[in-house]
Amino acid sequence: MNFSRWLEFMGNHPFLFGTLGVLAVLFFTIENKRSGKKVSPNTLGMMVNSQNAQLIDIRAKNKFETGYIQGSRNIPFTQLKDRLDEIRAIENPIIIICDMGVQAGAAVQLIGKENVFRLEGGIGGWQAAGMPLVGAKGSKANKGGQTVNMKKVK
Secondary structure, three states: OOHHHHHHHHHHOHHHHHHHHHHHHHHHHHHHHHOOEEEOHHHHHHHHHHHOOEEEEOOOHHHHOOOEOOOOEEOOHHHOHHHHHHHHOOOOOEEEEOOOOHHHHHHHHHHOOOOEEEEOOHHHHHHHOOOOOEOOOOOOOOOOOOOOOOOOOO
């Protein structure tokens, strides 16, 4: 189908394309709300320092041990349901961390509290922003990455 026929088809079916546009906007709006509020890597350090935000890394233990954000604690996603009461009892903001930010959205929804956020882009986004990981042996993030001044999180 060439471009002029495509335009003709769109012109002959404006209702279909209007409906498609509305559905696309609704999909992205609902998906964004469902996956939780995002926090950028730069905002994470500020939230830890100013609001004593708690960092929970939901990656599997073996991935966590290859490198993690300073002050984060590991509660693998598979154990999250068993520890919901403990997590919900935290009064400070909570930032959920995963590999790419997707699974953290599901965790935010599962926890179901107002002050729970997910790290935008997950560990991958953190490293792409040049931020360091603790325990990362020979990774680019550890060599010459920015230093993040964060208080020790209990």
